[in-house]
Amino acid sequence: MLIEATGQGPALISEIKSQLGMTVHAIDPVEEKTERIRRHLPAIRAGRLQLPDNAPWREDFIAEFTLFPYDRFDDQVDAAAQYLYWIAINPHPQKRPPQAVAVAVNSRGMVLPPGPVQPSLQSRGMVVLPGRRW
Numbered sequence: 001m002l003i004e005a006t007g008q009g010p011a012l013i014s015e016i017k018s019q020l021g022m023t024v025h026a027i028d029p030v031e032e033k034t035e036r037i038r039r040h041l042p043a044i045r046a047g048r049l050q051l052p053d054n055a056p057w058r059e060d061f062i063a064e065f066t067l068f069p070y071d072r073f074d075d076q077v078d079a080a081a082q083y084l085y086w087i088a089i090n091p092h093p094q095k096r097p098p099q100a101v102a103v104a105v106n107s108r109g110m111v112l113p114p115g116p117v118q119p120s121l122q123s124r125g126m127v128v129l130p131g132r133r134w
Contacts, residue, residue, distance in 0.1 A: 010026075
């Protein structure tokens with residue numbers, strides 16, 4: 001998780017760091033927002049930024065990118081630019097530690113079969129692929 005080390009960021013960072021399994025990286029924004037995203041335009045135009053087709057936020061995300069910097073909403077564009085900058089510097093981030101798995105147990109202590117599989121939160125985000133197109 002990337003959190004700006006400005007404004008309310010430091011308080012949020014200290015609150016989140018205490019949670020198990022959460023890796024938080026404080027980042028200091030460099031340059032203006034327009035310059036931050038301009039640096040990544042070649043990769044974006046080359047189709048290396050992929051978004052899930054069925055993501056409920058996809059249309060708003062694309063609209064914000066399309067209207068940037070002329071719209072009042074620019075947080076998603078800025079967050080994407082900061083992530084792209086961070087991942088370029090940290091191409092092999094540390095993997096999240098394994099989490100405990102909850103299973104259902106009946107009254108006799110027998111493990112019940114799992115229910116329907118839910119998509120993980122990590123599968124719902126933006127993906128950057130080397131040399132691929134949308």
